[in-house]
Amino acid sequence: MASKYDHPEYREAVFHLICELDIPDRVFMPIRKLVGCSLGRIFWNDWRKQDAKDAEWMPTPGDHEDPEWHRIDGWPERGDGHVSRKWSRRADLWMQWHSVDAWHVCDWIITAVSDEHPWLANVGPDGYPKKLMKCGTLERLVHEATKGLRQRDIRDIVLGPEAESFILDLGAGHILVQLLSRAALRKEGLRMRHCIGQGGYDELLVDPDAGFFSVRDENGKPRATLDIRDGYIRQLRGPANAEPLDAVKDLVAAAIDTFGWQDWRDRPRSTRDDEDYGEEALAVLRDLPPARRRPG
Structure with missing residues (x-):
């Protein structure tokens, strides 16, 4: 029933x-x-x-x-x-x-x-x-x-010489660094208090269409983390997933201009509802909780 x-x-x-x-x-x-x-x-x-x-x-x-x-x-x-x-x-x-x-x-x-x-x-x-x-x-x-x-827990993770790579001078003492290893993702996640280092992004490190970047200040402290997919900015996060400061976003604009990154919402979309999803996606329909019907 x-x-x-x-x-x-x-x-x-x-x-x-x-x-x-x-x-x-x-x-x-x-x-x-x-x-x-x-x-x-x-x-x-x-x-x-x-x-x-x-x-x-x-x-x-x-x-x-x-x-x-x-x-x-x-x-x-x-x-x-x-x-x-x-x-x-x-x-x-x-x-x-x-x-x-x-x-x-x-x-x-x-x-x-x-x-x-x-x-x-x-x-x-x-x-x-x-x-x-x-x-x-x-x-x-x-x-x-x-x-x-x-x-x-915050842990001190020692990174090898190929874990990160300098990408761009953003000005005002800030630089853009690309995160290239699992250890780099882990340390970024712990320092920024978000989930980039918990394993969910590891498999994308070998994807040429994906990239993870960190905005660092003059003291080497991360101020924002970027998730780029196919040239589109999927995420731009500050500490604890907060909105980055306007000053930091202004600095990121230099990288956007340099690399031609675009807003994730502007990416091409499929004209068919099911075109972009494999059979695995159908598993999301299992075990979902019931929803209350609105009275009336």
């Missing part, structure tokens, strides 16, 4: 969110259930609240005098597939607005699973960790993620 909390579009919605998170299958598979009951649940609830206001159009969130409006109903007049189009569009928009926070939460979950944090075993009757299920908003999840990443 179907649960009263089931909704026919819920798994479709979470599937498209997970595709937008763009996490390699090897990294994602161990955390899929945790992502589903945290980010997936909040993503769904956010859109159900929006549907109660207007299920066809919504403005860009924030305090804007003349906001951009977005169509969010999937264009049902185009015929079959409008549900998939709707959730693909909504996942794309949600990640445009919340990608830094969403990836921060994923970093925390990846670290928790890798380090076997005790809270993972403290589950409710539904089998999901209470620490995740008590978070009713993305802001609360980010708060828990920031606390969790700060609790890791």
